[in-house]
Amino acid sequence: MTTSAIAVSGLRKAYKDKVVLDGIDFDVRAGTVFSLLGPNGAGKTTTVNVLTTLMKADGGTVRVAGHDVATEAKAVRAAIGVTGQFAAVDELLTGQENLRLMVDLSRMPAKDGQRIVTELLERFELTEYARKPVSTYSGGMRRKLDLAMTLVGNPRIIFLDEPTTGLDPRSRHTMWSIIRALVADGVTVFLTTQYLEEADQLADRIAVLDQGRLVAQGTPDELKRQVPGTHVRLRFTAVAELDAAARVLTNSTPDREALTLRVPSDGGTKSLRALLDRLDEYSLSAEECSVHTPDLDDVFLALTGHTTEAAK
Amino acid sequence: MSTQSHSLVMLRRSSKHIARNPTSVFNAVLMPIVIMLMFVYMFGDAFNVGVDYIDYATPGLMLLAVCYGLGSTATAVNSDMTKGIINRFKVMDVSRGAVLTGHVVASVLTNLVAIAALVGVAFLLGFSPSASLLDWLAVAGVIMLLAFAAGWFTVALGLSAKSPETAGMAAVPLVLLPFFSSAIVPAEKMGPGLRQFAEYQPFTPIIETLRGLLNGVPAAGDVIPALAWCVGIALIGYLWARSTFTKRA
Numbered sequence: 001m002t003t004s005a006i007a008v009s010g011l012r013k014a015y016k017d018k019v020v021l022d023g024i025d026f027d028v029r030a031g032t033v034f035s036l037l038g039p040n041g042a043g044k045t046t047t048v049n050v051l052t053t054l055m056k057a058d059g060g061t062v063r064v065a066g067h068d069v070a071t072e073a074k075a076v077r078a079a080i081g082v083t084g085q086f087a088a089v090d091e092l093l094t095g096q097e098n099l100r101l102m103v104d105l106s107r108m109p110a111k112d113g114q115r116i117v118t119e120l121l122e123r124f125e126l127t128e129y130a131r132k133p134v135s136t137y138s139g140g141m142r143r144k145l146d147l148a149m150t151l152v153g154n155p156r157i158i159f160l161d162e163p164t165t166g167l168d169p170r171s172r173h174t175m176w177s178i179i180r181a182l183v184a185d186g187v188t189v190f191l192t193t194q195y196l197e198e199a200d201q202l203a204d205r206i207a208v209l210d211q212g213r214l215v216a217q218g219t220p221d222e223l224k225r226q227v228p229g230t231h232v233r234l235r236f237t238a239v240a241e242l243d244a245a246a247r248v249l250t251n252s253t254p255d256r257e258a259l260t261l262r263v264p265s266d267g268g269t270k271s272l273r274a275l276l277d278r279l280d281e282y283s284l285s286a287e288e289c290s291v292h293t294p295d296l297d298d299v300f301l302a303l304t305g306h307t308t309e310a311a312k
Numbered sequence: 313m314s315t316q317s318h319s320l321v322m323l324r325r326s327s328k329h330i331a332r333n334p335t336s337v338f339n340a341v342l343m344p345i346v347i348m349l350m351f352v353y354m355f356g357d358a359f360n361v362g363v364d365y366i367d368y369a370t371p372g373l374m375l376l377a378v379c380y381g382l383g384s385t386a387t388a389v390n391s392d393m394t395k396g397i398i399n400r401f402k403v404m405d406v407s408r409g410a411v412l413t414g415h416v417v418a419s420v421l422t423n424l425v426a427i428a429a430l431v432g433v434a435f436l437l438g439f440s441p442s443a444s445l446l447d448w449l450a451v452a453g454v455i456m457l458l459a460f461a462a463g464w465f466t467v468a469l470g471l472s473a474k475s476p477e478t479a480g481m482a483a484v485p486l487v488l489l490p491f492f493s494s495a496i497v498p499a500e501k502m503g504p505g506l507r508q509f510a511e512y513q514p515f516t517p518i519i520e521t522l523r524g525l526l527n528g529v530p531a532a533g534d535v536i537p538a539l540a541w542c543v544g545i546a547l548i549g550y551l552w553a554r555s556t557f558t559k560r561a
Contacts, residue, residue: 082400084400088395088396090397092329101321101325102404133332
């Protein structure tokens with residue numbers, strides 16, 4: 001038995017003449033979180049659809065839970081759970097009925113059904129709303145119910161396609177802790193996201209997808225080393241001032257065209273004060289000062305030479 | 313788990329959908345009754361059809377009731393396709409047969425409830441058919457066959473539409489078609505062109521068959537085309553639904 005939960009090699013997929021996946025390879029070890037990071041249109045959802053047997057690949061091999069997705073789709077489906085990008089919940093049913101529907105459609109004995117429904121409602125803090133129609137649920141509650149429905153049948157490999165897109169920060173953190181708890185139970189998680197922070201928080205390994213190709217793969221730390229860290233950006237009114245500031249602030253990178261200076265910093269008040277004090281000391285003042293934390297755009301710029309906008 | 317028990321689960325789901333959506337209940341059950349009251353009280357005296365108008369119109373209104381239930385079926389099928397829940401079903405190995413059959417059977421059951429209510433109100437309005445028990449069974453059979461055929465056809469319409477809104481619109485011609493048949497007035501009273509259309513469109517022989525069963529003996533010239541149309545529509549609807557489902561989902 002291999003420890004690979006998902007093994008993908010040379011995966012290709014095109015819609016008519018538009019190439020969506022152009023030969024991608026990766027391997028997900030059982031019990032780990034693997035994150036596919038990329039902007040809209042990079043091919044994340046297509047990858048999930050192929051891996052979950054919803055779509056046929058044009059080339060390459062994909063094995064999930066040791067089974068080939070093309071020839072052993074039934075065995076793959078029995079091992080996985082999928083939460084798609086758009087909450088696949090039934091709006092006209094209540095939360096409880098949605099879960100019951102999953103129980104009835106799965107292969108479990110009927111007598112365990114009610115217990116499983118009750119447990120999942122409790123675990124996802126939905127007990128209070130169990131008898132309310134899902135059409136009255138908030139976005140965060142829908143995502144929670146969606147994930148709870150995925151967990152009926154206890155799948156060992158779970159696919160989450162942008163599980164927190166469109167959620168407020170609080171719901172996003174709730175979702176993160178739910179995902180961490182799953183991993184603690186030994187579940188393998190395949191996660192797609194547009195947020196570097198999310199991949200960084202959750203994933204053991206990250207692969208960066210750009211226009212159907214994987215442009216980088218590694219642990220979050222390995223990737224972040226290739227990306228500029230948090231920094232302060234100072235904008236000046238004249239080149240002379242910029243040059244003077246660049247001389248006094250060590251490790252800074254000037255951009256003479258934009259008249260900006262990039263200074264590595266953790267963004268905390270202490271280091272900011274030190275930075276501003278140093279400018280004062282030399283009687284220099286910047287027109288504008290902003291703290292910049294790395295996001296997907298920085299990753300893309302560093303790895304591909306273009307921003308996510310250009311990738312569209 | 314077998315397709316059969318999956319179909320039952322899906323049927324339960326579809327029935328809940330219909331019962332919980334006030335618009336679908338209104339359209340499927342109340343609207344035909346409103347139309348009946350309208351025609352019988354407002355226009356009935358103006359039409360000279362040779363018999364009591366309620367006796368003439370009830371068979372046509374039964375067919376109208378089948379058609380009015382279809383809009384919500386088309387919308388429901390399309391919502392399943394466009395809102396992502398179909399992917400969940402596919403990953404759970406629920407067959408397309410189960411998903412679609414659930415919708416068709418729920419649609420047929422809604423039709424039967426609607427027609428039972430309609431016939432009940434018709435009796436209150438003085439409907440007095442001469443049908444025997446056997447005739448009534450035949451009426452029920454024809455209606456079930458029609459509801460089944462229209463159900464598959466509507467499921468196909470719902471599958472082909474781009475959004476739930478356009479799916480609802482796609483069923484509108486089915487709702488209008490009975491008005492251009494012998495449902496409300498006899499086809500021979502219509503103007504040229506419309507009259508030929510009314511005589512040859514599928515609903516007219518079906519209505520005439522129902523009328524014959526309820527008020528005497530149906531003519532073989534109506535029964536055979538009626539059954540042929542039903543079987544044909546069911547077959548086209550089923551095959552169309554199947555191929556669209558495979559393409560889309």
